[in-house]
Amino acid sequence: MTRIAVVGAGAVGASVAAWLIAEPRHDVTLCTRTPFERLHVETPAGPLDSHPLVLTEPADAQPVDWVIAATKTYDAPGVSRWLERLADAGTHVAILQNGVEHRSRFPQLDRARVVPVVVDIPAERHAPGMVVQRRTGSMTVPDDAAGRSFAALFAHSAIELRLTDDWLTAAWAKLAVNCAGAINALTLRSAEIAHDEEAAELMRALVRECVAVGRAEGARLADTLPDDVVAGYRAAPGDSLNSIHADRLAGRQTEADARNGVIARLGERHGIDAPLNRMAATLLKLGGPLP
Numbered sequence: 001m002t003r004i005a006v007v008g009a010g011a012v013g014a015s016v017a018a019w020l021i022a023e024p025r026h027d028v029t030l031c032t033r034t035p036f037e038r039l040h041v042e043t044p045a046g047p048l049d050s051h052p053l054v055l056t057e058p059a060d061a062q063p064v065d066w067v068i069a070a071t072k073t074y075d076a077p078g079v080s081r082w083l084e085r086l087a088d089a090g091t092h093v094a095i096l097q098n099g100v101e102h103r104s105r106f107p108q109l110d111r112a113r114v115v116p117v118v119v120d121i122p123a124e125r126h127a128p129g130m131v132v133q134r135r136t137g138s139m140t141v142p143d144d145a146a147g148r149s150f151a152a153l154f155a156h157s158a159i160e161l162r163l164t165d166d167w168l169t170a171a172w173a174k175l176a177v178n179c180a181g182a183i184n185a186l187t188l189r190s191a192e193i194a195h196d197e198e199a200a201e202l203m204r205a206l207v208r209e210c211v212a213v214g215r216a217e218g219a220r221l222a223d224t225l226p227d228d229v230v231a232g233y234r235a236a237p238g239d240s241l242n243s244i245h246a247d248r249l250a251g252r253q254t255e256a257d258a259r260n261g262v263i264a265r266l267g268e269r270h271g272i273d274a275p276l277n278r279m280a281a282t283l284l285k286l287g288g289p290l291p
């Protein structure tokens, strides 16, 4: 039996947990903030239903083989409280979050046992334990021992696991998609807004800043990325909500710093200005959660 704890059973955590639970050799515990009894995930391959063990208090947790952290980036301190109970010297920790700072959010962990995961699984949470996974999607991890063990956990699942020897580039390419999502969060309009040429041009401009800073950090990003990102939004179902837009609608804090602010912050290290991403992060912060 592989003991797995999923910390944060929201849109991504619940989707991933549902697939992990479907493998009988996995002993899966959900570590949540809001309790629920039934986990129901609508996946492109059909519904996955289960009644997993759900803990809400770190004090009740025991060490496991794998911790899968899938909270928002700003909830990293809450994850660390769970890790104090869930992780011992043999535990691996996978960080399923957006942004490019997966490892630096958890400096206390042994680098060899951390798997930073680029998640491309569009999913929406409708109620605690009730999630719609829009696409089967993929997860990209470094092609090292820990990354390969993480991928093996999903061998039975429909989620595609990609191993890469250039995780930095994968993370920045995903950040390019996410930084453009600020336009959805600021206007409160779903993916369809990318068909508006003025909005699309703003998305491209945000991505151009991301490309400049990402390249300075060492990522190999294509010149076509700004157009590719807009094409991706245009190809998505018009009503899809990205997670930062969903956060605003739900009255939650947003990941603006991890998705836009980071481009301005890291840009400063290289003398590259990223005023549009700085503005997006500032407006999302000052705009705060909707009432």
Ligand SMILES: NC(=O)C1=CN([C@@H]2O[C@H](COP(=O)(O)OP(=O)(O)OC[C@H]3O[C@@H](n4cnc5c(N)ncnc54)[C@H](OP(=O)(O)O)[C@@H]3O)[C@@H](O)[C@H]2O)C=CC1
Binding pocket: 007, 008, 009, 010, 011, 012, 013, 031, 032, 033, 034, 070, 071, 072, 073, 075, 077, 078, 079, 096, 097, 098, 119, 120, 121, 122, 123, 124, 125, 128, 242, 243, 255
């Ligand atoms: N949704 C998506 O389509 C995608 C999201 N991502 C990224 O994945 C990450 C997770 O996003 P997403 O799943 O959308 O987020 P959600 O807000 O849907 O889920 C986060 C979950 O973490 C829980 N949580 C917060 N603090 C704690 C804590 N201390 N202990 C236990 N649970 C806690 C929340 O609890 P509560 O229920 O109480 O709020 C919530 O259920 C983000 O970095 C996001 O950017 C990446 C790709 C796609």
Ligand SMILES: CC(C)(CO)C(=O)C(=O)O
Binding pocket: 098, 119, 120, 121, 122, 123, 177, 178, 181, 241, 242, 243, 244
């Ligand atoms: C762009 C998307 C939907 C891709 O999985 C995402 O990362 C998010 O909603 O945060």
